[in-house]
Amino acid sequence: MTKAAVISGIGSSVPASVVTNDMLAERLDTTDDWIRRLTGIQTRHWIEPGQATSDLAVEAGSRAIESAGGEPPQAVVLATITPDRPCPATAPEVASRLGLEGVAAFDVAAVCSGFVYGLATGTGLIAAGIAERVLVIGADTISTILDPTDRSTGVIFGDGAGAVMLRAGEADEPGALQALDLGSDGTGTDLITVPAGGSRQRSTKSVPPTTDTYLKMAGREVFRESVRRMVESCEAVLERTGWDAADVDRLVPHQANLRIMNSVADRLGMPRDRAVVDLDRVGNTSAASIPLALARAAAEGTVESGHRLLLTAFGGGLTWGSATLTWPDIKPV
Structure with a gap:
């Protein structure tokens, strides 16, 4: 099995x-x-x-x-x-x-x-x-x-x-990941990127400008895409789980910025105060943002055993993904 x-x-x-x-x-x-x-x-x-x-x-x-x-x-x-x-x-x-x-x-x-x-x-x-x-x-x-x-x-x-x-x-025990959804769109590669340092730039043997070695982000386009993709992914994973948005106790989104997080909650029809917020103290920590937010929320009691959670993220690539679970009785060390 x-x-x-x-x-x-x-x-x-x-x-x-x-x-x-x-x-x-x-x-x-x-x-x-x-x-x-x-x-x-x-x-x-x-x-x-x-x-x-x-x-x-x-x-x-x-x-x-x-x-x-x-x-x-x-x-x-x-x-x-x-x-x-x-x-x-x-x-x-x-x-x-x-x-x-x-x-x-x-x-x-x-x-x-x-x-x-x-x-x-x-x-x-x-x-x-x-x-x-x-x-x-x-x-x-x-x-x-x-x-x-x-x-x-x-x-x-x-x-x-x-x-x-x-x-x-077992699938029915607390902490079990119930459903997952992943997606990507490579046509948006340049919306979040570090242009230099990879094989495409290195194969030209050219010396890149210093600015091309840093992260670049097209803010407005990223805002629009991130809200759309996270909402669509959330809807897909909720359907697979058999939950409605009203069944979710805590939304744990990638901590991009507060306006994006609020927009996702609004589009899903969730009260904004159900979203776990951690970026006020740590900013956007990329791949670390969801587990950091979970750890803080579990330590402070914002996320409790038995809470139904919806995790969702959007990033460069473009990539996105969501997951559902019921939080187990664990605490961060």
Whole structure:
């Protein structure tokens, strides 16, 4: 019988360094009030020189394993677009530093949708009988690819990592992922992109302008696409689960900005206060945003055992995805 993937533990990590809106306003010709009104963000965390994505992933992963009772996973799936280096993948190093000898470990690159893609991947590993337990981590250090002069991206992103442990279980138990929906549209590749550094640019042997090594985002188009795609994905996964929007206790969206999150809730016909909000303190943390939001909400009691959750994300690629589950009786460490 095919086993379900059940969330059994959760952990998170953010860098110690806090970056306030006022700190950014000094060099980006903006104000705390403008940033709050545009994004809903008050602070974010950025890594210090010498730190890397793996450092945050290891800490979040270790906490998720401890939260799940300490049993080690047989696979590690790391969702990130800011690996420690272009080659090799960062997940094997994370697994090694966690003391997981010989386990399957690999990266998933789906930008801000990465964690949902990681959940789907972990579900597949369990369903195929490859692993009984899978550690799924979303970790990004977007501060390392930000243009220090670009106000449109410089105020939005933060660094962080969140992780969950999946174990094989039954479909009707709390924590079991009920349904998943994934999608992509490669015609929107240039809407969220780092133009330089890949094979297309490198094959020309040209030296790219410095600005092409940083993240670029077409804000208005991304806003429009993200709301549409997340709403459509949510509707698809709710139908597969057999839920109506009114059945959902908490919407846990990718923490892009508050206006996008509110628009998704409005389009789904949900009260805005059902959406879990974490970006006010950590900003948009890309693949880490959903597990970070879950960890904070579980710690503070905003998400409780028995709550029916709808997770949804949108990212570069373009990619999107959603998932449903009933929250189990677990707490972050």
